[in-house]
Amino acid sequence: MSSFWNHNITLSVFGESHGASIGVVIDNLPAGEYIDTEALRTFMARRAPGRDKTATPRFEADLPNIVSGVSRGYTTGTPLAAFIANTDTHSQDYSNLSTLARPGHADYTGALHYKGFNDVRGGGHFSGRLTAPLTFAGALCGQILERRAIYTGAHIQEIHGIRDKVFNPITISRDELNKLTHKHFPVIDNKKGDKMILDIDKAREAADSLGGVIECAVINVPAGIGEPIFEGLENSIAQLVFGIPAVKGLEFGAGFSVSKMLGSQNNDEFYVDEHGYVKTYTNNHGGILGGISSGMPIIFRAAIKPTPSIGREQQTVDMKNLTNEKLTVKGRHDPCIVPRAVPVVEAAANIAVLSHMLLYPNFK
């Protein structure tokens, strides 16, 4: 009823930022899928902290330890459990715990919900660190999809008002997605990327932070995958993407810009291509109609808020004494988590798509 996702694949995410370890149990993966641990490591590294000066200097290997569900390198089909030890936590004791609610964090809401019993160190269960097991699960699912020629990729669409090019929702290719995966700062237009990096640097210097938008594409999903109404591809992606802390918006295809369009502009006309495949000339629907894949690229965008932990003084409350106080958040924080969130968004997409794919009668 809380930190698990129960579709066809089920995820049970656990852990607190400064607890013993975090991790995930993934149930209902198909049996007999080879796990490429080197590729897993590379995928996870894209999310890992400490990559460069755009990110927090907290270094952690963050390599998940798979304890079940894999045998001789292949998935067994039984639940796959993995955990990541918290090795670099800097706060093994509770003595210095603040009762000041950090603005933009779940400190206050979590304390109410859990009657003050939750582990608040480093954000506890609400920490961005909990995206590591999600990323791991999505990396696994991505390997299974790639073997069926389904590819996922994402880029930073916007940071602080600086906008990258958008994906061409018709022609987006495996090569383009792959190129982004290998970029340290994944944008299509590197010049825009350089500007973003400059703005992130400025924000860091000002002890401030920045948010942004990530655009994600999944290509080659066969048409007909998904379900109507509450269990469509959009619903499943939404439930997972809003499970990433800091996400405040999600749109598919033309998204919010549909409010400016006529039906004759927004409708994607169908045609049969030279190979006999049904396609659409445009892709405002983002590859999903009625919750079900159309065979066109799946395209969505997620809005990520600026890191709430900033080094500037802010007004807040002492939750214990109910007094008004000032707070300057100390410690190591990313001035912009958008770059590290890119693989997390891809991971969410992979999990949703694979989960629906497995219900597809012809899945092999």
Added chain:
Amino acid sequence: MSSFWNHNITLSVFGESHGASIGVVIDNLPAGEYIDTEALRTFMARRAPGRDKTATPRFEADLPNIVSGVSRGYTTGTPLAAFIANTDTHSQDYSNLSTLARPGHADYTGALHYKGFNDVRGGGHFSGRLTAPLTFAGALCGQILERRAIYTGAHIQEIHGIRDKVFNPITISRDELNKLTHKHFPVIDNKKGDKMILDIDKAREAADSLGGVIECAVINVPAGIGEPIFEGLENSIAQLVFGIPAVKGLEFGAGFSVSKMLGSQNNDEFYVDEHGYVKTYTNNHGGILGGISSGMPIIFRAAIKPTPSIGREQQTVDMKNLTNEKLTVKGRHDPCIVPRAVPVVEAAANIAVLSHMLLYPNFK
């Protein structure tokens, strides 16, 4: 696994646009809640077709027939089932069925998913008509919430680029929400509403259609309601709102505009008010932090695409013969479904909030 929503409250929505009837089973409503059928009727009427020239001239009573779960006017606590008969369907036979996929509709994706066995008349299970049972369920939940002084309301935020005022996310009051509920065309700024109506008229005359954005608020939700990660208030609202056909985007609080803000701008600073309540000076978080309510108004926006059924000729494919064809969609269609979608969005919010509220230990 498809057309049901399984949280604490569960919904099982069924029916096809031109089948015998549509409806919903709602499980786990609290026992002993009075059902105000007159208020239900009024709520449902806001979604009903045929209200005026902005909407389709298809007239239907659309009054749900409650067959279980209510006794002597009060919920029994056992599953509440309600049916709405399809009385005005104009297509009792299948003789005139087209195999042309309507652009922007789920005709093509549905045919693939259901191997051609789904009922395609009027969109079948994918029809906007299936929002009637959802609206009914949300109207019921809203009555239960109102008895706890929790109020929901929504307005048309934007149509065809014309933008209404936005809710004041701090001061939004029951009166303001109530006023909107009673408006025929629910906008805050009537002048903007008049312009929208003009544009809708133009679109109708041009055999075209328009989309828009709906903004929804829920006030007085106690702080501490919700769950972390995959079952937060945002995830639950998202799963329901993306269950409304034509929704292509969803954002909470500052939403996509976070990509332009600094952390110091976006963070909502806390304070203790004169009554000892913890509040925030601003409400960019939209009343939800870490999936859990903060006590501030819950604010979100949903993007609705233009009605895909338009009277203009469009290119499409014959799904049977796999040939390229032309199609002019005939029949009765709303040039803009945004006004009728307003209570549907409120309904989705009511269901999500009540479902989480019922898990709240102090719910009475």
Added chain:
Amino acid sequence: MSSFWNHNITLSVFGESHGASIGVVIDNLPAGEYIDTEALRTFMARRAPGRDKTATPRFEADLPNIVSGVSRGYTTGTPLAAFIANTDTHSQDYSNLSTLARPGHADYTGALHYKGFNDVRGGGHFSGRLTAPLTFAGALCGQILERRAIYTGAHIQEIHGIRDKVFNPITISRDELNKLTHKHFPVIDNKKGDKMILDIDKAREAADSLGGVIECAVINVPAGIGEPIFEGLENSIAQLVFGIPAVKGLEFGAGFSVSKMLGSQNNDEFYVDEHGYVKTYTNNHGGILGGISSGMPIIFRAAIKPTPSIGREQQTVDMKNLTNEKLTVKGRHDPCIVPRAVPVVEAAANIAVLSHMLLYPNFK
């Protein structure tokens, strides 16, 4: 969270004995399955009241009205909703309602659970009448299984200590199952059946009632269907069978008699038969090992308690005044519901088996 079963197929059962109607929504049935309504009617008739003097003289057609999910005679793949009107209820008003808890019924526990708001007429949501929608769902699933050569049948194993022959768990055939289906009083040994009928008659004359045991078999289920631990075939069958009011016990294969056996007696040795199929010489495991089908007949037995409504005076309490009282239950009641429960038990088996079958990669 209550009256629905959520596996791969989902059931949402609703209704009260004397309400407007009862019914079920069945989600995730495969598309394109022909519905043989005549066979449905025949299956339902086996459960229907008023068949003969062993049953209650309450006559009802009990024919379910399918309102969605079927088009031109075939399942559409979208939710199938069906309801059965309550036409012969004899109690359209609440004036004569007793506050005396009937012994053996859920009157007292239901009143506490629902804070007195549940509809108590005729047992309300707890009535045996709610097995009609379950039987309907199971009849549908049975038709889909039969098309894959999987057959289900059951017989009365015991009533009032009189025991029928048991199924031969190795050789049980379609013909034997089919013969039972057509028997008015389904026993293997008709002489034992005659004795049971005599005892039921005596119980009726004494204003008393009798319980019994039903044995059910499902043959030709392919080996490999099911899941480990909590979602195995045994768990799924158990969750459904204990959903039949009056069931107080359930055993698979050798069942409770394993407590008298040595491992060397209970273990079913494997062999490869002349066609290359793996089989077991004995079938104490009841066709299920580790939650997963072995290919041998699935065999289970359910214990059904005597009808709690009896015409003899009993001691009970007035739930309102908390006083000790005497009660003689009036009205029409089966002296033994075991014969009518036979198709209900088969139905539960069909639903569980089909739900697991649909997850089988080779299901067609």
Added chain:
Amino acid sequence: MSSFWNHNITLSVFGESHGASIGVVIDNLPAGEYIDTEALRTFMARRAPGRDKTATPRFEADLPNIVSGVSRGYTTGTPLAAFIANTDTHSQDYSNLSTLARPGHADYTGALHYKGFNDVRGGGHFSGRLTAPLTFAGALCGQILERRAIYTGAHIQEIHGIRDKVFNPITISRDELNKLTHKHFPVIDNKKGDKMILDIDKAREAADSLGGVIECAVINVPAGIGEPIFEGLENSIAQLVFGIPAVKGLEFGAGFSVSKMLGSQNNDEFYVDEHGYVKTYTNNHGGILGGISSGMPIIFRAAIKPTPSIGREQQTVDMKNLTNEKLTVKGRHDPCIVPRAVPVVEAAANIAVLSHMLLYPNFK
């Protein structure tokens, strides 16, 4: 969809007998519950192997390592994950793997289900070892229940036809349950216990094994807990108890003996006791009516088959070559797992009861 149990509390059990570790994630435990680790250890020790000569000589500490969801000794309310390392596995490599299906085991059904990719060493995911995390979860739930004065206990009801006394289903007390908990061989009548031990010894000497029946009681559960139809207390207990390998039968209250009783014998008459509490004179209903607790002791019995691993030669098949073969299972095996299964059955009861209790409005 397989090794997790999803009610209000959710369990996600993972691991293989000879893998790195086994464990469980428990979600939705209430926040603020003290964890008595010493009591946990004592509870787990009752299930642990190697206690005496009635059990397998495999020694393992089996102490779960809690890595999340507990802070400063109290539950945080977030998911509680615990791992148990597999330290004494004797088979770190796969070289000696047999393709002979052990009779009575899930070797054959598992190989089919998982297409040969499952880890078969020691039974893999189907091993009785997987009951350790279940026992851990149930021990935790039991501590939370005990704080509300709800107590669970069980005894060996029967082994090899030797029957212990049964619980008095009316007067069973905390003291009696507690006494059983502290017995090395938990029976009410020690003389019968001695006979059972003798028979187990004989079975061991004969390289054979024995099954039995366990009777479990939960006292002081408030009346009104549970749900109707598919989610009643009986259904929940059944889904968990059939998750224990080797369970082949389950009965509540009078259970299978209802088939010999008249309604007037089986019905439990109600009365108001001197303190104003509603009770029943007898308890054939086992404390549950219509899926909901009556306030009387909850009583159920589970049948456990003889350990399938026996040292006697048996006929079986080579799953790879599809040939008929002989097999003598080697290694360390309990001649009777019934004594070790006693706390596992209690654990299942605790989980089901607590999960339903948490939905009770007055739970504190």
